[in-house]
Amino acid sequence: MPSPAVPVFVTPDASEAGRRALRDALGQFATGVTIITTLDAAGKDIGLTVNSFASVSLDPPLILWSIAAGSQHVAAFAVGVRFAVHILGQDQAALARHFGRPGVDRFAAVEPELEIGRGLGGVPLLGGVMAIFECLLETVAPAGDHHILIARVERFAVPGGAPLTFFAGRFGGVGTT
Numbered sequence: 001m002p003s004p005a006v007p008v009f010v011t012p013d014a015s016e017a018g019r020r021a022l023r024d025a026l027g028q029f030a031t032g033v034t035i036i037t038t039l040d041a042a043g044k045d046i047g048l049t050v051n052s053f054a055s056v057s058l059d060p061p062l063i064l065w066s067i068a069a070g071s072q073h074v075a076a077f078a079v080g081v082r083f084a085v086h087i088l089g090q091d092q093a094a095l096a097r098h099f100g101r102p103g104v105d106r107f108a109a110v111e112p113e114l115e116i117g118r119g120l121g122g123v124p125l126l127g128g129v130m131a132i133f134e135c136l137l138e139t140v141a142p143a144g145d146h147h148i149l150i151a152r153v154e155r156f157a158v159p160g161g162a163p164l165t166f167f168a169g170r171f172g173g174v175g176t177t
């Protein structure tokens with residue numbers, strides 16, 4: 001049966017069910033998956049899995065992503081900080097899960113198995129990824145329960161490969177039909 005031209009609309013509300021419904025609806029937008037790394041104020045390696053990454057501008061070269069205002073890492077992402085965006089490959093779902101685990105020191109737990117290089121400003125770089133963008137944070141814009149971070153791309157590298165995807169709460173890959 002064809003779907004109706006005008007579907008049933010839902011108005012967002014702050015109840016638990018309302019929040020889940022909006023999250024599930026937004027999850028219909030298929031994305032790639034990144035891990036974003038930096039050093040915190042104490043010089044410690046930190047990182048988190050992020051799918052809110054997007055390109056913004058080619059000239060000047062700008063990208064954005066958003067971080068939860070309640071994240072343990074929010075203070076580390078201040079204007080002037082350098083960070084690296086790693087676009088993950090299809091075989092890196094376990095790494096994405098690891099860097100998405102709340103409340104753990106992700107580098108301490110993963111370091112023995114993970115090859116880590118150093119980029120601009122000593123930012124930790126992860127191996128085996130599809131692309132890396134080294135960025136300088138220019139704008140932090142609070143927006144609801146997140147902060148939108150806009151950054152200038154200083155350097156990038158593209159080892160290439162097939163992408164890891166995230167859709168409807170699940171990791172996957174791009175079909176080759």
Ligand SMILES: Cc1cc2nc3c(=O)[nH]c(=O)nc-3n(C[C@H](O)[C@H](O)[C@H](O)COP(=O)(O)O)c2cc1C
Nearest residue numbers: 048049050051052066067068071072099100102103
């Ligand atoms: C696929 C995926 C995408 C995510 N995208 C974001 C994101 O865009 N922004 C964000 O702040 N957290 C995102 N997270 C959550 C973080 O990876 C991580 O769980 C969060 O930082 C945990 O809270 P903490 O920072 O307080 O430890 C994502 C998690 C997963 C698994």
